[in-house]
Amino acid sequence: MKNGDKIKAVVLEIGPDQIKYKLFDNIKGPTYTIWKSDANTIEYKNGTKEIINISRNTETGKDTLKMTNLTYSKGKVYSAGKIVEPESLKKLFEANPNALIYYQKSRTAGVVADITGYSSIALFVAGALTKDTDKSLMYYGSGGCCALIAIIAGRGIARNNLRKSIAIYNSHDKRIGYLNFGFNSNGIGIAMRF
Numbered sequence: 001m002k003n004g005d006k007i008k009a010v011v012l013e014i015g016p017d018q019i020k021y022k023l024f025d026n027i028k029g030p031t032y033t034i035w036k037s038d039a040n041t042i043e044y045k046n047g048t049k050e051i052i053n054i055s056r057n058t059e060t061g062k063d064t065l066k067m068t069n070l071t072y073s074k075g076k077v078y079s080a081g082k083i084v085e086p087e088s089l090k091k092l093f094e095a096n097p098n099a100l101i102y103y104q105k106s107r108t109a110g111v112v113a114d115i116t117g118y119s120s121i122a123l124f125v126a127g128a129l130t131k132d133t134d135k136s137l138m139y140y141g142s143g144g145c146c147a148l149i150a151i152i153a154g155r156g157i158a159r160n161n162l163r164k165s166i167a168i169y170n171s172h173d174k175r176i177g178y179l180n181f182g183f184n185s186n187g188i189g190i191a192m193r194f
Contacts, residue, residue: 011042041082069170072163093165102165106158113154120146 009021009032018033019042070079070092077084084092086107093100120143127139 011044014042070166072166075159077162077166093169096169099165099169102161102168106161106165109154109158109161113150113158116146116154117150120144120150 007021008024010024010027011019011021012031013020014036018035019039020031020033022031023029070077070084070089072078077089079092090100090103093103123139123143123146127136127143130136130139
């Protein structure tokens with residue numbers, strides 16, 4: 001709660017204006033409702049936190065999304081000094097199509113980095129278990145290449161795209177437009193999106 005109180009509860013529904021819940025120690029009891037503007041954070045059983053950045057507009061009496069700047073440090077994204085989990089981050093970026101595009105590219109590059117990283121481990125193990133020296137060197141070389149791709153290309157691209165998505169989100173620029181270059185079997189392609 002914004003006043004510092006904590007409610008141990010089971011969240012039933014998070015609507016546009018309200019949160020419905022039951023008290024954790026009385027699941028069969030009544031359903032309670034609070035305004036989102038009175039809540040600060042929801043911490044789930046699995047440890048993920050959802051930051052609720054809602055403020056009440058005094059002129060209209062309606063809740064509005066409060067645009068707080070995001071920061072990136074040591075592989076984590078922060079909002080108002082609190083870590084933003086990937087699920088919440090995606091929801092924030094959905095309000096800004098350009099930021100969402102770079103966020104999705106970041107997630108894809110991260111998955112590619114993970115796959116090539118695990119492949120490099122498998123190749124190193126295969127090299128260690130192979131008795132033929134030539135094959136062993138081939139496995140070590142292939143494993144080293146996969147490790148370099150994972151570390152340099154995959155993680156670097158993922159990190160850079162995440163930083164771009166945060167910069168776009170923080171600029172509050174919701175225009176959709178980008179220029180993308182690509183390579184395929186037919187040659188070089190350029191895609192512009194407005």
